[in-house]
Amino acid sequence: MLASTREKLQKVSTATLATALFKQGLKNQFIQGVKPLAEGKPNMVGEAFTLRYIPAREDLNPITVFKDPKHPQRVAVETCPKGSVLVMDSRKDSRAASAGSILASRLMVRGAAGMVTDGGFRDSSEIAKLEMPSYHQTPSAPTNLTLHQALDINVPIGCGDVAVFPGDVLVGDDDGVIVIPADLADDIATEAINMTLYEDFVTERVLAGHTIIGLYPLTKEENREAFELWKKQNSASK
Numbered sequence: 001m002l003a004s005t006r007e008k009l010q011k012v013s014t015a016t017l018a019t020a021l022f023k024q025g026l027k028n029q030f031i032q033g034v035k036p037l038a039e040g041k042p043n044m045v046g047e048a049f050t051l052r053y054i055p056a057r058e059d060l061n062p063i064t065v066f067k068d069p070k071h072p073q074r075v076a077v078e079t080c081p082k083g084s085v086l087v088m089d090s091r092k093d094s095r096a097a098s099a100g101s102i103l104a105s106r107l108m109v110r111g112a113a114g115m116v117t118d119g120g121f122r123d124s125s126e127i128a129k130l131e132m133p134s135y136h137q138t139p140s141a142p143t144n145l146t147l148h149q150a151l152d153i154n155v156p157i158g159c160g161d162v163a164v165f166p167g168d169v170l171v172g173d174d175d176g177v178i179v180i181p182a183d184l185a186d187d188i189a190t191e192a193i194n195m196t197l198y199e200d201f202v203t204e205r206v207l208a209g210h211t212i213i214g215l216y217p218l219t220k221e222e223n224r225e226a227f228e229l230w231k232k233q234n235s236a237s238k
Contacts, residue, residue, distance in 0.1 A: 001047055001169055001185055006083075008189035009045045009171050012196050014178040017171055020191040024184060031160035031177045033092060034118055034135045038128040044135075044172035046085035046113030047182070048164050050157045051076040053090050053098070053119075053148035061149045072150035077103050079153070082111030085170045089157035090119025094137040096147035097122035101130075108132035116170065116177050118160040119148070135177050201230050 009017075014030065021029050051073065065071055077099075080086045086107055090098045101123035104115055114133045120140030121127055127134050144150070154166045162179050164170075169180040180188050202216045205226075214220030218227070 001182075005169075005186050005189045006045050008193050009169070009180075009185075010043045012043075012171075012189070012192040014171055014173050014175050016192045016195050016199065017178050017180065017188060020188050020195060021178070021180065021184075023191070024188070026181070026184075029162060029179045031116065031118065031135075031162050031179065033137050033160050034116060034176055035137075036172065036174060036176075037121070037124055037134045037136065039174045041131075041133045044085065044114035044133040044170065044177070046083050046170055047081075048087045048166055048168045048170055048179070049076070049080045049084040050152075050154050050164060050166055051086060051088045051150060052152040052155060052157045053088065053144070054151050055091070056145060056147050056149040061145050063143070063145055065145070072153050073099070073103070073144070076150070076153050077106050078110075080107060080110065080112050083113050085114045085116060085172075086112055087157065087159050087164050087170065088115075088117040088119065089159050089164075090117045090144075090148060092118045092137070092160065093147060094120030094140045096120075096142045096144050097140040098136070098144055098148070101126035104130060104132065104134060114170070114172060116159065116172070133172055135172055197231070198227060201227050204230075 018030055088098045098117035098119040099121055104127045108130050116135045120138050121136045122141050124139035156165045164179055167182045169185040171178050215223045
């Protein structure tokens, strides 16, 4: 991902990105059922590094498996690239935790941009305090081994009913997380910046008492002219 693309995506909302993606025919890119552990943090922006869980098989998934240095969950945490988001397919099952505060802390120290699961995290209050943004369905205390078996690293997964491919760009804000196909990220980021600029203008006009008819969406020429003038005035003031 280009540095300029990352910078743009840090300035736009997932709502605006959803509309920009919808314009491209992509309707199902917002991960369902996940929310930030703590609101008010800067946008999470990073390329997807994935971990896939399957239902646990008791004979293959005792607590001793964590002693194996090649355990997929541990390897994922230790190999997730700097600036990437660790995305976990937990089958939308939050009855057992996808990870806890120690793994989240390790990810943060290694430079990950964030952590997302369609399941739950244990130690959620501790993870919420970390600088790194994290998203899950709901807190969950039991270790992942009780229900989940980590299997594959950096393969296509489903997370919250959305297909996530390695390298896709994830953006998270207080509303949730959206997935942008890697090859569209630059164009979508630029489109979202332009949309955000117009939405700022619209918000200002609406708060001043203007009707949304012909303004949002833009269908009246007088509003187009007013927007162009507004852009010049705001640009001159910076």
